[in-house]
Amino acid sequence: MATDRRAGRASSRIAADLEQSGERIERLRMTVAVIAVLAVLLVAAVLWLGRAFTVDPTRRAADELTVPGWAAVTVHDETYGSRWCLGECRVRMRTWTSEGTVDDTANEYWQAVLNAGWIPADPEQCVGGLGEEGCYVRDELYLELWVVPVDCGDRYELCVGAEVTAVVAAQAALPRLAEERLAA
Template sequence: MRERRRLRLGVLVLVSLVLLGAVPLYFGLRALSHDPVFDTLDGLDVPAWAAVNTVDHVSGSRWCLEECRLRERTVESQRAPKETAQAYEQALAGDGWQRWKNARCPEQPVEGSYTCWRRDELTLDLWVREPTCVPPPVDGQPAPTPAPGPAAEKCAKSLVSVKVRNAIDDERTGPQPTTDPSLTGVDPYSTPTDDPLGELTASPS
C-alpha cells in the first residue's frame, strides 16, 4: 500500500511539474513568435474595405542583434488611394501616432501618398498608391475602366504599404552629416593647387 501511495504521489508531482512548466513555456514561445506591433496595426480603426488581403513580413532581430526588426505589411483597399490614405491617417492619429515631417520622407519621389509617423520608440511609413493593375493615363486622359469580369474584380482600387521600425535603427531620427567647413573645421571639397606641397614657409635666418 505504501509503495502504491508513493507511486501515485510521484505521478501527481510529475504531472503537476509538467503542467506548471508547459503553460509558461507555451505563452513564452507564443510571445517570441508573435510581434506585438502587428497587434497594434490590427487594432487600427480602419474600415473593412481598407484592410483586404493583409500580408505581413518580418526581418531582423527583436533585440537589435546585428540588425533591428523591420515589420512590413501590405494591404489591398477597395476604394481610391485618396480615400484610403485619409482612412489610415485618421486611424493612426486616433491611435496616438504623431505625424512626422522629415526631409527624407520618402527617400525618393514616389507616386501616391507617402507619410511618416512616430509613436514611442517606433517609426512608421505609410504609402498608399494605385496598384500596378491600373493602367497609367494616356495623353493626360485616365485609362478606361477594366471591363467587368473576374480580372477586374481581382484588381484592388489601391494598395497600402506599412513599414514599422525601431526609432534607434531609423537613420532619419539622428543628426544628418554636414559638409560645412565652419562646423567640421575641414573643407571636404577643397580646391587642389598645382603644387602638391603647397607654399613652403620660410625658415628663420
C-alpha cells in the same frame, strides 16, 4: 494457545506490512500528482514564453491595424533584419490595396493607427515618403504610413483605388531607414 499467539503475531505483521504498503502507495500517489501538476505548469510556461519569443512585434503591430474589407483587399509583407536587432533591426513593410479613394482610405488607416494606440511622432523623427500620411511611435516601435493612388497600366481603364504602405520598425532602425530614403 501457542497457535493463537503465532496467528496473532502473523496477523499483526501482515497488518503492519499492509499499513506500510498503504503509506507507500499514498506517497506514490501524491508524488505522481505533484509531478503531473508541475508538468502541466511547465508546458504552459513553455507555450507562453514560446509565443512571446516567436511573435514578431513588427508583425503584431501591423496586424493590429484593423480597417474595413474594402480598405485592405490584398496584403503583401516584406521583412528584413533581425527582430532582436542583431546586425540589423527588423523592418516590416506591409502594403495593402484598397478599393476606396485615397482620401477615404487615408482616413480609415489614420483612424486605425490612432485606435491601435500609436501617437504622432516628432516631425524631425519622420523619415518621409511620397503621399505621406504621417509617422507614429508606440513603445519601442516606429510606424510610417502613406497612401498613394493605385498605378494603372492602361490609361483607358477605370482606375479607382489606393495603395497603403506601412513601415513598422524598431526605433533603433530609424537611421538606416533614413539612409535608404536618401539613397533612393
